[in-house]
Amino acid sequence: MRLLQRLKSRLPSREQIARNRWLAWLGPWLHSPKLWHWSRRGVAMGVALGVFFGLLIPIAQIPLSVAAAIVMRANIPTAVASTLVTNPVTFGPIYYGAYRLGVWVTGSKEHPKNIDLNHPQSAVADKDASFWQRITNLGKPLLVGLALSAVMMGLLTYALISLIWRWRTVVKRRGRMRAPPS
Known part of the structure; x- marks a missing residue:
């Protein structure tokens, strides 16, 4: 059995989703056939969206x-x-x-690696900065790095899946053209 057929056989049908009491309220939106169809654009967009949200939001x-x-x-x-x-x-x-990318993009200073969460005062490299200020300073490079990573990887996966799908289609088409007529 081919991989695509195995994946499709394990997915719930529209009827199973409609009968599920937790998902029934999504019925008007989930029953669109385009959302379940295995097309180049739909699959590439779905993977790109999943990677984007998987990287961006914890x-x-x-x-x-x-x-x-x-x-x-x-x-x-x-x-x-x-x-x-x-x-x-x-x-x-x-x-x-993502944090390292954010530090590079924003030009933020590196923070020391020896942070002791049990003793917040010992975690402060700069005696004027509090522990929470240092954690907040970690947030900006991390958020910038996550946003950049999510956008770049989402676009990259969309392009890669589209290219692979197109290549497979061309290879199959060439194989059919070379096959002797039956």
């Missing part, structure tokens, strides 16, 4: 990606699945990389 990623997929007419299952780009294994490296 909580409520799935509901936000579904809402964006409904508004932008993207594939909902791929939007939901691609939010898992951030998980307990990848969360730390992604946020550290």
